[in-house]
Amino acid sequence: MDIEELSSVAVLGAGIMGSGIAQIFAQTGFEVWLYSRTEETLQNAIKKIEHNQETLVANNALSPETAREALRRISTTTDLVEAVDGVDLVNENLPEQLELKQEVFENLGEISLPETLLTTDTSGLSITEIAERTSHPGRVAGMHWWNPPHIVPLVEIVRGESTTDQTVKTLYTLLEKLGKKPVVVKKDVPGFIGNRLQSAIFREILYLLENEVAEPEDIDVVMKYGPGFRYSAIGPVQTMDLAGLDTVVSVSDYLFKEHDRSTKPNRLLKKLVKEGKLGAKTGSGLYEYTEEALARIIRERDEKFIQVLRNNREDQEH
Ligand SMILES: NC(=O)c1ccc[n+]([C@@H]2O[C@H](COP(=O)([O-])OP(=O)(O)OC[C@H]3O[C@@H](n4cnc5c(N)ncnc54)[C@H](O)[C@@H]3O)[C@@H](O)[C@H]2O)c1
Structure with a gap:
């Protein structure tokens, strides 16, 4: 299908991801069907989209008119057939269970x-396995958002x-139209690119925490003001070139063998989960949260993201 012909989308699942994805399609002019099992989830998703839009409007990243028009383009349903009927594109955001995704x-x-x-x-299941029982599997691909x-x-x-190739090409052009930065993952490897990198970082962080090498706050400072600061300007691949590949070899020689090599979820994390400390959603995890603090953290995070996006756009225009 040609990119110009795409005008409608069904977003399946209206949780953390589905709501924001429905929002971005609608803001770009797509007719959106948002599907979930219950009316309650759908109503919560619409409230979340309204809340997201308020932050964007307050930061001049979205006009109130575009926000209102986008909301009018979103229809909700608990009927999968109604959601998918005649649409050009489906984006599935149901729970991360292979069997469920294969059935769908x-x-x-x-x-x-x-x-x-x-x-x-x-987030990282095999696209090939998810598409295994689908007719015309050539049109199935991963579209992994953050x-x-x-x-x-x-x-x-x-x-x-x-x-x-045509599916990949159309999705690439579509994502650019949505104002996104698409990347093609050429092979169906678990975790793709982003989650493989992030998971390696998480494993190392949990090792440092478990061995009391540093406080959680200080580990976050290291990432935000060191590697994270640098990676927002140049990526880690180019960082290796700039550091000098001979130096990277020397460091790898003594450091690689020190890295955590666990192949199971971390013990500290499992202990916290067993105690019901699931992170922000239960008010306690690696940090402690009050409801007010959490609302402030999310608001400030989104405002910072919007500022970074604006700076990136200005850089590209110059
Ligand atoms: N949360 C993230 O940061 C993130 C990031 C990228 C990708 N993902 C992936 O996106 C997908 C969705 O994650 P999420 O965090 O939005 O999950 P979520 O739990 O917030 O939302 C899941 C949605 O699916 C609905 N649902 C659950 N079971 C269903 C069923 N059997 N039939 C129909 N609807 C059902 C729920 O009501 C809810 O609307 C997962 O595959 C996840 O791995 C998540």
């Missing part, structure tokens, strides 16, 4: 038009073994 993609193969592009926001999806630019397009 098998069903989508039957209830969607044969040319409808079918995409999954899985939270909060209405702000973070990166979206990974992940090729399954059957994904066609």
Whole structure:
């Protein structure tokens, strides 16, 4: 399907990711069907979109008219057939369970038009396996967003073994139209690119915390003001070139063998989860949160993201 022909999308799942993704499609002019199992989740998703838009409008990143028009373009439903009927594109954001996604993609193969592009926001499951029982699997691809999806630019397009070049090309152009920064992941490897990198960082951080090398606050400072600061300007691949590959070899020689090599979830994390400390959503995790503090953290995070986006756009214009 040609990019100009794409005008409607079904977003499946209305949780953390589905709500923000529905928002960004609607703000770009797409007719959106937002699907979830219950009316309550759908109503909460619309409230979340309104809240997201308020922050964008307050920071002059969205006009009130565009926000209102976008909301009018979003229809909600608890009926999958109604959501998918005649749409050009589907983006699935249901829970991260392979069996559930396989069932849904098998069903989508039957209830969607044969040319409808079918995409999954899985964080790292195999696209090939998700598409295994779908008719016309060439139109299935990973479309992996980053939270909060209405702000973070990166979206990974992940090729399954059957994904066609045309599917990848159309999704790439589409994501650029949505104002996103698409990247093509050429092979269907677990975790794709972003989550492989992030997971390696998490494993090392948890090792440092478990061994009381530093406080959580200080580890966050190191990342935000050191590597993270640098990576927002030049990526880690180029960082190696600038450091000198001979130096990278020397450091790797003594440091690689020191890295954590666990192949199971970290013990400290499992202990916290067992105690019901699941992070922000339970008020306690690696940090402690009050409701007010959490609302402030999210608001300030989104405002910083918007500022970074604005700076990036200004840089590109000069
Ligand atoms: N949360 C993140 O940071 C993030 C980032 C990128 C990708 N993802 C991926 O996106 C997907 C969704 O994650 P999320 O964090 O939005 O999850 P979530 O739990 O917030 O939302 C899931 C949604 O699916 C609905 N749902 C659950 N079971 C269902 C079923 N059987 N049929 C229909 N609807 C059902 C829920 O009501 C909810 O609306 C996952 O595959 C996840 O790995 C998440």
